[in-house]
Amino acid sequence: MSTPLNAVIAQSGGPTAVINQSLVGAIEVLREAPAVGRILGARHAVAGIVKDDYVELQNLGQPHLEQVADTPAAALGSSRDRPDAAYCARILDSFARHDVRYFFYIGGNDSSDTCRLVLEQAQASGYELEAFHIPKTIDNDLVLNDHTPGYASAANFVARAFVGDNLDNEALPGIKLNVLMGRHAGFLTAAAALGRERDEGGPHLLYLPEVAVDEDRFLTDVDRVFTRRGRCLVAISEGIAGADGTPMAVKLAQRMQLPVEQDAHGNVQLSGSGALADALARFLKRNLGRPARVRADTFGYLQRSYLGSATPTDRFEAREVGRHAARTALETDRTDGSITIERIRDDPYGVRYGCVDLEAVAGKTRHVPLEWIEEGCDVNEAFIRYARPLVGELPRVARL
């Protein structure tokens, strides 16, 4: 019998409420496999791999693992590094030093691309490696997946926040803008509608990056709702842009001579800043043509990290994709791929897990279907039917 070979697991990109469930799911299956020796967790993703910064995971007790699984954010640490060919060569060097045969990378579409690149270089250099991408992203923007682990919990946070903020806005009427995460995909912003009641109607307007919007159309929409209802609650994706692709954050900054921050990759910094929300509020106050109480919040990192937002379905499925990745590696002929979630039924809700080629997912972005978006400023029942089973029922609220 050959010597058992080792496995590396890492977590990449923005943390979520359930990414540690996937980590624990993979560990649970791998530790039972005679073919697997050590299970190495890489600290801070690829950045840890190239520094041989590993923690041994095969001997942790189940009670400890269960606590880790229920802890939000990435227990191994994460990284925003996007490896190039030279970086991947250093990853493979580390794998060779540690007799690594199995690589599991939990992350979004950038991470699936990294996984693909590492595999490609391993094959080119004749290094025997099995590489699997385990899906995770609150943005819900992986192609070939019905949804991704992490989304439902973030959507639950957004939906609950909007139920409360809608009641707050009823109590103290005015115009309230809430900016949500989502540079290219509007799934999280759409979740603002999940707790909406038929008659009370907040949020009244939703803007997703899938549909171009300019600031004058935005002004007209808000003015119309505010005139009719005396209040207006708006959900806005951080990534909304005009028809030419210029982010709204940039357009308004130019129009009103406001400063713009950039992130490490040279993109306009959207997360971790209230700039877009404040610019939109300022634009409305200047251009509505009448006094109005305008307030703006940016939900920020709370969407992915708030302690207590994890939904039962999300926790369960995140664990399962971790297990499915390990089982696919150990029990099938597949030596690489990206784990998927496919919905088989709405009622009763049911899914099955699959595995597709890495290049089918890597670096691609899934968008909210245009037929779920109404007149560029709302989502319809098709989205609600899609998202309701993921988030579950929200607590009932009552009025006098």
Add this chain to the structure above:
Amino acid sequence: MSTPLNAVIAQSGGPTAVINQSLVGAIEVLREAPAVGRILGARHAVAGIVKDDYVELQNLGQPHLEQVADTPAAALGSSRDRPDAAYCARILDSFARHDVRYFFYIGGNDSSDTCRLVLEQAQASGYELEAFHIPKTIDNDLVLNDHTPGYASAANFVARAFVGDNLDNEALPGIKLNVLMGRHAGFLTAAAALGRERDEGGPHLLYLPEVAVDEDRFLTDVDRVFTRRGRCLVAISEGIAGADGTPMAVKLAQRMQLPVEQDAHGNVQLSGSGALADALARFLKRNLGRPARVRADTFGYLQRSYLGSATPTDRFEAREVGRHAARTALETDRTDGSITIERIRDDPYGVRYGCVDLEAVAGKTRHVPLEWIEEGCDVNEAFIRYARPLVGELPRVARL
């Protein structure tokens, strides 16, 4: 036997997670009293009273009332109006038209002052009125109270958000600033420390309005923590100001030529804007003297409205202060006053409810005791011992 006289209940100021508990508590006691005829809820506080905009509350069923009690925000609607003498005269006119003998006003220190003013004018004009203020404020800044209903639930939200954000900041290290509500009192900002673990230490810095801070001291503190730990999580009250009383939001805007928004009362607008957080982040990036990932969030209205943040103790006590106000009006010689919560024990936690004169509370602001604040940038165990029984234990988190 004389004709039963009527009661008016209203809710004022910023909504909370449990203000409707107090409303329901008052209704429960009043509806059983033969001396009370109709129970009138004023829509949007004093603004509704002067328009005779009332809803009858005495015939609502208990299941409906329980649902209302568990709904966040103000079910009657709220108002930011601050009545003057002429406004109070219109309030008394409405009371006279509706045979109102009892007035219950649920709110913060501005509301207790309104209650006092209405009572004073009633007495001056010979109108027989019993007027009671029922405490409510997430700011926790009413004098003569151990704490106020609404604070614990908001503190619970803040504590959970910081536990998650601290884990997020560990996973993707950098400098993270979170700005919290509290123009004059730092109780809510202090709550950021409630979930802090001894060894991991986030939040590392807390700035409360009780202690003056200038931007250069802030820079030095952040630089020290960031150098030592490679990350830094900071909690900042929106109301922090320099030694001369100038709000930090204004100082930084002047120093970096950024725009400043004002609210309807001509104060710098602190809530519903990310301006202070963004200005602090910008200031750090410009002045740290080395590259650093700096992100800033403003928790905003979520602190008071997020669906699901209400704590059991807060719900219970909010109901009790409503009941106690009604009982005091009906069963004691007192004809006016402000309901208080007094702590009688820490372990097991216990409180009793009292009633003090309106002018003892009205318009006054309670602050975080200076002996609970450490070196101007932290809170100590005295605060934790104070706040822990109110918020309860937080879910455990685990690390690898």
